[in-house]
Amino acid sequence: MTAIQILETNSESLVSIIIPAYQAEKTIVSTVNSVLSQTYPYWELLIVADDLQDYQSILTRQNISDPRIKYLSTKKIRSNASNARNIGLQKATGNYIAFLDADDRFMPQKLELAVPLLREYPLISTGIRLLTDENILLMDVGCQVTSGAYPIGKFKFINYSGNANIIYDRGIIRHQFDTSYNNFADVIFIFEAAQYTTAFYHLSDSMYDYVQYRDSLSKSEGVHHRLIRLKQILIKKLEQQEYPLISESTRNDFIHFLKISREAESVLLAARERNESLSFERIIKKMLLADPATAFLSKTL
Numbered sequence: 001m002t003a004i005q006i007l008e009t010n011s012e013s014l015v016s017i018i019i020p021a022y023q024a025e026k027t028i029v030s031t032v033n034s035v036l037s038q039t040y041p042y043w044e045l046l047i048v049a050d051d052l053q054d055y056q057s058i059l060t061r062q063n064i065s066d067p068r069i070k071y072l073s074t075k076k077i078r079s080n081a082s083n084a085r086n087i088g089l090q091k092a093t094g095n096y097i098a099f100l101d102a103d104d105r106f107m108p109q110k111l112e113l114a115v116p117l118l119r120e121y122p123l124i125s126t127g128i129r130l131l132t133d134e135n136i137l138l139m140d141v142g143c144q145v146t147s148g149a150y151p152i153g154k155f156k157f158i159n160y161s162g163n164a165n166i167i168y169d170r171g172i173i174r175h176q177f178d179t180s181y182n183n184f185a186d187v188i189f190i191f192e193a194a195q196y197t198t199a200f201y202h203l204s205d206s207m208y209d210y211v212q213y214r215d216s217l218s219k220s221e222g223v224h225h226r227l228i229r230l231k232q233i234l235i236k237k238l239e240q241q242e243y244p245l246i247s248e249s250t251r252n253d254f255i256h257f258l259k260i261s262r263e264a265e266s267v268l269l270a271a272r273e274r275n276e277s278l279s280f281e282r283i284i285k286k287m288l289l290a291d292p293a294t295a296f297l298s299k300t301l
Helices: 005-011 026-035 055-058 082-089 108-121 152-158 179-193 223-239 248-273 280-289
Strands: 017-019 043-049 069-073 096-099 123-132 136-142 150-151 167-169 199-212
Touching: 005 223, 017 082, 026 043, 026 055, 043 082, 043 152, 069 082, 082 179, 096 108, 108 123, 108 167, 108 199, 123 152, 136 199, 136 280, 150 152, 150 248, 152 199, 152 248, 152 280, 179 223, 179 248, 223 248, 248 280
Parallel strands: 017 043, 017 096, 043 069, 123 199
Antiparallel strands: 096 167, 123 136, 123 167, 150 199
């Protein structure tokens, strides 16, 4: 079966994978190859350039060409990843949506394992591997907890590093990214998802490689101050019930996580000011393991 026939005959099970691309010339080939290596063939890939770059030419020079790959553009330079994802969502034709950052990678079985679960749960997350840009494993996140269904309020307690590792049913979870929250768009997504579903399914298998670069956005100057302020704003929004369809228990879970996350950001900021090398993930993992709210986990985060 050709790639075109795959798209035409399996539209109900089609996964639209959206990649926002900014200055991704050095990484886009390995990222796209991780999609081409999927054991589940029913996907389309939307690469949304946010830097006016011609990624089709870059990939073609590496002999990468597939009719399932679509090339889009924000027609701007660094409008932000949330805007790029929204453009991808507007053009996506699949019932299921997955996100992939332009310097990260899917493991080959990610879609094959996740898609069948979407028949029962509208939101799926997987374990991730945190790697350096030299492909050295830093730590696993969400890989030691038991695979299974969890209340949506527990999502960030398991997926505390981010949630580019998700795949969801867009017919149930209807979402457009708020472009004013680019640094914390993953948490906003979960707040909105909680208005459509009370549970998600977590696959403990490591199906997503999250590559952390020394000069990444998450480490840029001033970002920690911004994140601390933003987390406080989000706590207030939840306390003021800005998401009215979220249950009280879920709201309390979100607030509790954000307070822990805010504290972890403050610890990380102090460490960076002392030129100490620490990661947000290691700090918040330690805090979560010491917190009574994580008793539902196996204590092997």
